[in-house]
Amino acid sequence: MGVIQSTPAIVTAARRALDAADAGGALRVGDHALPPGVDDVLRKVLELLAGGKAAGYTVSVFVPDAERPKCGDCREPIELADPTDGESWIHAEDANYFGDHSAWA
Numbered sequence: 001m002g003v004i005q006s007t008p009a010i011v012t013a014a015r016r017a018l019d020a021a022d023a024g025g026a027l028r029v030g031d032h033a034l035p036p037g038v039d040d041v042l043r044k045v046l047e048l049l050a051g052g053k054a055a056g057y058t059v060s061v062f063v064p065d066a067e068r069p070k071c072g073d074c075r076e077p078i079e080l081a082d083p084t085d086g087e088s089w090i091h092a093e094d095a096n097y098f099g100d101h102s103a104w105a
Contacts (some may be wrong), residue, residue: 004045014049046057071103078103
């Protein structure tokens with residue numbers, strides 16, 4: 001997880017960015033409005049920083065459940081324990097499987 005520390009300069013910049021966004025709606029980079037989802041996330045980060053708090057973040061790829069690989073036995077989501085080993089399938093952290101079996105594609 002990354003962390004953005006809340007230094008006095010960052011607090012000032014975050015407050016200015018929020019003031020500008022509140023005056024004109026969507027957050028912008030130059031002439032380009034940020035997409036609504038990005039705007040919402042960035043606004044939350046700026047609010048933390050403007051309040052003098054450090055902001056932690058993680059960034060990952062979202063894969064809809066329908067597109068995730070499934071275990072051949074229980075049909076719960078699986079993932080590779082080692083991305084370089086195409087046979088290291090394990091049940092995903094959010095899998096709800098019952099029984100005693102190894103994951104397989």
